[in-house]
Amino acid sequence: MEHARHVFRAIILLVVVVAVVSIGRGFLVPKSYGLHGAYRHDNVKEQMEVRAPRHGGVAACGACHAAEAERRAAGAHKTVNCEVCHGPVSRHAADGKRIAAADVDRSYLLCARCHRKVLARPEKFPQVVLEQHVKDMGADGPVEGKICLDCHHPHSPTP
Amino acid sequence: MDPKTPTCPPPSAASEGAPDGQASRRDFLQGALRLASGAFVLFSGGALAAGLHKPGAPGEGYDWSEHRYAYLIDTQKCIGCGSCARACTAENDVPEGFFRTWIERYAVSTEDSHVDSPNGGKDGFPPLQVGFEVTKSFFVPKICNHCKETPCIQVCPVGASYRTKDGAVLVDGERCIGCGYCVQACPYGSRFILPETHTASKCTWCYHRITKGLKPGCVEACPTGARMFGDMKRDGDPVRHAIEHDRVAILQGHLLTEPQCFYLHLDKEVR
Numbered sequence: 001m002e003h004a005r006h007v008f009r010a011i012i013l014l015v016v017v018v019a020v021v022s023i024g025r026g027f028l029v030p031k032s033y034g035l036h037g038a039y040r041h042d043n044v045k046e047q048m049e050v051r052a053p054r055h056g057g058v059a060a061c062g063a064c065h066a067a068e069a070e071r072r073a074a075g076a077h078k079t080v081n082c083e084v085c086h087g088p089v090s091r092h093a094a095d096g097k098r099i100a101a102a103d104v105d106r107s108y109l110l111c112a113r114c115h116r117k118v119l120a121r122p123e124k125f126p127q128v129v130l131e132q133h134v135k136d137m138g139a140d141g142p143v144e145g146k147i148c149l150d151c152h153h154p155h156s157p158t159p
Numbered sequence: 160m161d162p163k164t165p166t167c168p169p170p171s172a173a174s175e176g177a178p179d180g181q182a183s184r185r186d187f188l189q190g191a192l193r194l195a196s197g198a199f200v201l202f203s204g205g206a207l208a209a210g211l212h213k214p215g216a217p218g219e220g221y222d223w224s225e226h227r228y229a230y231l232i233d234t235q236k237c238i239g240c241g242s243c244a245r246a247c248t249a250e251n252d253v254p255e256g257f258f259r260t261w262i263e264r265y266a267v268s269t270e271d272s273h274v275d276s277p278n279g280g281k282d283g284f285p286p287l288q289v290g291f292e293v294t295k296s297f298f299v300p301k302i303c304n305h306c307k308e309t310p311c312i313q314v315c316p317v318g319a320s321y322r323t324k325d326g327a328v329l330v331d332g333e334r335c336i337g338c339g340y341c342v343q344a345c346p347y348g349s350r351f352i353l354p355e356t357h358t359a360s361k362c363t364w365c366y367h368r369i370t371k372g373l374k375p376g377c378v379e380a381c382p383t384g385a386r387m388f389g390d391m392k393r394d395g396d397p398v399r400h401a402i403e404h405d406r407v408a409i410l411q412g413h414l415l416t417e418p419q420c421f422y423l424h425l426d427k428e429v430r
Contacts, residue, residue, distance in 0.1 A: 014191060043334075044223070050367045116283070
């Protein structure tokens with residue numbers, strides 16, 4: 001047995017290496033890593049719960065603003081979600097209660113984003129050359145500063 | 160244990176002469192190899208067993224194996240209002256100057272073409288003058304293609320990028336080391352490094368919304384229905400129907416990334 005000591009040494013060393021690797025692996029590799037592939041599976045749940053949805057959709061707005069929702073649904077803007085102009089509902093209300101005013105851009109830019117005549121916009125889509133429209137209405141000055149909402153009702157616009 | 164395996168070279172004189180009761184070098188090596196492979200099987204078997212007992216769903220009330228999402232964009236319907244990009248920013252806290260989705264405007268003639276995307280189209284598009292006669296012009300919304308065979312996951316050295324069972328390509332910000340390989344690997348320019356955390360970020364199809372049965376923020380905001388989101392595992396889904404029956408195109412098909420973002424009425428100029 002005396003001559004076999006080197007063999008036992010090597011075996012002990014091997015056992016120690018295996019133990020260190022397996023224990024070290026337990027510390028270094030995240031808990032859910034490799035459950036479904038080479039990634040940390042717990043992150044899927046984290047991504048699901050990263051935040052509460054901020055856009056609530058038309059129904060969320062209609063819960064309090066039934067008249068406006070009805071008017072919108074009957075008009076030319078029936079496909080335009082309230083939050084497109086008013087911003088996400090989460091900034092305005094929480095648990096059914098108002099927390100802040102809904103932020104609306106009331107300048108001509110709100111309407112221009114969709115209805116200004118620009119290259120690439122589908123031809124059938126209603127759009128105006130703003131400068132020409134200002135002139136046609138008999139107004140002076142540049143487009144900037146004009147308020148479309150003075151004449152056009154945004155919830156149920158008519159050309 | 161036969162010390163003389165025919166395929167091996169004859170043992171050295173030293174081990175040949177080892178007396179009974181003492182391990183020869185060959186015996187030792189064989190034993191060590193067996194022990195090591197046994198240990199390997201034991202540990203990997205443990206990991207496999209853990210994998211077999213894995214939960215089917217990542218969260219309560221949601222089974223990801225029941226869904227496989229797909230995105231469909233009809234470029235003819237896009238009016239370039241930028242509502243999608245603004246909604247995305249608000250929904251996902253995307254920092255200024257970075258985009259999880261954006262809109263490109265193409266102005267094309269037979270000889271020339273011009274593409275612009277001012278602030279990702281978030282503020283809409285200004286009138287445009289180009290130095291050639293435009294024969295066709297259109298908007299193209301862009302977004303992460305959530306590819307099936309995606310290069311961004313392949314290049315990630317730490318397993319931070321992955322694809323969920325329901326088809327979304329996500330980034331684990333905790334694992335990401337911010338090396339930026341994925342940003343370079345993505346042929347669609349869908350990824351960026353977040354300035355505050357220095358980790359990769361991208362469109363998640365609003366994973367926090369779709370797993371609750373809602374649409375992604377951009378689809379919710381689109382006023383013309385140019386952006387559509389669907390589930391390939393749901394019967395009667397209009398997006399599934401369109402992908403199955405209509406002529407749909409994908410971006411950069413030659414790269415074989417199998418995008419899950421499909422286009423209707425896509426022009427050849429679009430990459």
